[in-house]
Amino acid sequence: MTRAGAERQTVGPKAKRNAERSRRAILDAALVEFSEFGHAGARIDNVAERAGVSKPLIYSYFGDKEDLYTAALREAYVQIRAGERTLDLQSKDPEAAIRALVGFTLDHFRSAPWFISMLNTENLRGGSAIRRIEDVSEIQSPLIDELRKVLRRGEEEGVFRPDVDPIELYITIASLFYFPLSNRHTLSTVFGCAITDEWLEQRRVEAEEMVIRFLRPEPAGRR
């Protein structure tokens, strides 16, 4: 293969690899930028700089700002779904499975802080972008079905009460960490309550306890 030939082959493996690398860099940069400044606050200039590419390249790969934002939002979901898939709830006894989900939720919120920010941003905007995502299966959680099975097993074993909605349970678990993490700054200023790692570890224990207690069958004779 001559040198000139290699240069000509614009769709060759090398070029493709570069293209893929650029795409990836842009997407990562966009995720950071949008989560840091929101949709209106994000700057295409910054994304280009962070990604180490020129602005026209962004436009040629992703379309306009709205499209780039949508891609970043989708990516945030793709990441959490990938994490969720590594959880193996069915191999654990029901209580342990719930505790594992609680723990994973906290861990992901902390290690991928852009996820919370992207949710905030998207909901501030009324969800206009998420509705436009086409490949919905990518963003839907595989956990709901898993959770349903866990709840059924727990019910059969007599450790969980019946009729718990897996979606609501999923929402409840997310809720317990979302608020303190999302509102770190206001909480620390208003209540002087810094959301430190220690605070969160303590919270993890209490959240597990809270969820488990809530799932337990009502002890006979109470209330």
Next chain:
Amino acid sequence: MTRAGAERQTVGPKAKRNAERSRRAILDAALVEFSEFGHAGARIDNVAERAGVSKPLIYSYFGDKEDLYTAALREAYVQIRAGERTLDLQSKDPEAAIRALVGFTLDHFRSAPWFISMLNTENLRGGSAIRRIEDVSEIQSPLIDELRKVLRRGEEEGVFRPDVDPIELYITIASLFYFPLSNRHTLSTVFGCAITDEWLEQRRVEAEEMVIRFLRPEPAGRR
């Protein structure tokens, strides 16, 4: 002199040139605009139009966009604190007091949706504005002390377990409604779970139950 008559006198000829009225109109408009579009997305032009005043008036009353935003954020807190002050927790038995707080939290989040949006916006921005608010006492919650007393009474009556931190309890209650309300749009798209009034009423019941169960002393012999 009728009440209506008294109001007329104030609204009468002075209506067009009334500093206090203008200030109020601007603040209300800013709260709506900022909560709807976030800090970067909000437009001073829109605020002026909504308030029915000219842009220069906004600048002369509040300073620049950042200052106006800070004033709107403060106002959001002032509103919720005013609501909290109307709760009379000490006149209720401990469990009823907790249920009242749970109910109030949901009601305020729904009736003043800009509160959640402002929190989202401010935390996206890293809390830079809230730290600049000077009269902190206006934004701090009077409920923490009230809650502490309630918890102590509940402990003395044997219905609550000891050592519950009032701030954490307050955060937990807020958490349970904040996530589903704040993430209405993504939840409905991703889980097909519309956060309707019915859903929220159901949630109110479950949240009360959850909090109460969490506060109950561990029944002897369990775990």
Next chain:
Amino acid sequence: MTRAGAERQTVGPKAKRNAERSRRAILDAALVEFSEFGHAGARIDNVAERAGVSKPLIYSYFGDKEDLYTAALREAYVQIRAGERTLDLQSKDPEAAIRALVGFTLDHFRSAPWFISMLNTENLRGGSAIRRIEDVSEIQSPLIDELRKVLRRGEEEGVFRPDVDPIELYITIASLFYFPLSNRHTLSTVFGCAITDEWLEQRRVEAEEMVIRFLRPEPAGRR
């Protein structure tokens, strides 16, 4: 005189005195503001604040910004002309008279720095305001005629050469101080030559010498 009567008498001596005081305060403030920031840079707001009056009062007394500027410019001339009238050139021998004028020029430039600034500003603007001043006699210098007499006397006494134009002489004297004073800031930065009081005193001596040498008849045999 009843109290009510006193209040009614809006054109009475008290009112007039206040009006006169306000006018004066505005004019002084305008002179400072315009000389400090130039025509475009000056702010009516600042003038009002400096003068301790409201903006509408300025408009009612002086008209618009242009008119106020013109009044301030005129005032700058009125002040220097008043100073010039106190010089009594004819009582001095010709050389002393010239030295007195040199000294006065430097002193006025220093004690009324707004004069130089107003000249700068007005000439930057192409002299549009000064041409509109109506009462020209107020701004014309009484010194030209005085100077002409001095030059004639000097010529008759044989200490000055003939045919010196008094206007050009006047310009020359002004020139020697105007440049270093007007360009204080650039000179000190570019040449590291601070225009201090000492520097100026030295300059006064040299300027006197320079002017006198220039006026002297050419010694026979030179050149």
Next chain:
Amino acid sequence: MTRAGAERQTVGPKAKRNAERSRRAILDAALVEFSEFGHAGARIDNVAERAGVSKPLIYSYFGDKEDLYTAALREAYVQIRAGERTLDLQSKDPEAAIRALVGFTLDHFRSAPWFISMLNTENLRGGSAIRRIEDVSEIQSPLIDELRKVLRRGEEEGVFRPDVDPIELYITIASLFYFPLSNRHTLSTVFGCAITDEWLEQRRVEAEEMVIRFLRPEPAGRR
């Protein structure tokens, strides 16, 4: 290849997208605009139009208005320094060298009228911009050292008196033309003394004479 042809090639297809050309056009336009209207009076819109570029291009090349102004001020100095470097004082006898400098000063003030205007503007503003210019060597005059040598030579030849400060001499020469040129408009209105080309030619002669006389050693026996 003819010279014209060479120029064509440069102006040809690249003419529309040529950073250096655009920069130059903006700088020239800024110099004209700022010198014509001062700092506060200058309009970025006008600069863009004069330069034939869009406003954003100005901002991307020069920063904000203040930065553009500073660049224009620097340019004014760069121009006069370039002119000064073409003077070859050492090849002339001392008197001729002084006359050459006097002539050059007048010529530059007339052919580059923005220089005087920029000095006026900058000094009105207190010299805040010139202090920020970093590459000071570009704005400092190479003439001071040249002048020192000339003065020494003149002293040795007995045509100049000793101990003349070159900076002060430089200032004096500038002074003699600066005032009448800078104050053209007020002088013509107040004294009816139009600063025409004839007036200036006459002034050139007198200024030369004045400076030379001032530099001459005091004839023995006078004063």
Next chain:
DNA sequence: TATGAATGAGTATTCATTCAT
């Protein structure tokens, strides 16, 4: 005589987006 309230018409500056190579 005097002013607090209010605004129309700008003016500097920004930013998503496209052009030409």
Next chain:
DNA sequence: AATGAATGAATACTCATTCAT
């Protein structure tokens, strides 16, 4: 595949000026 050069359309903010009392 990639980018430096360039801009139209906003957007925050200002300021001379007037209104209503």
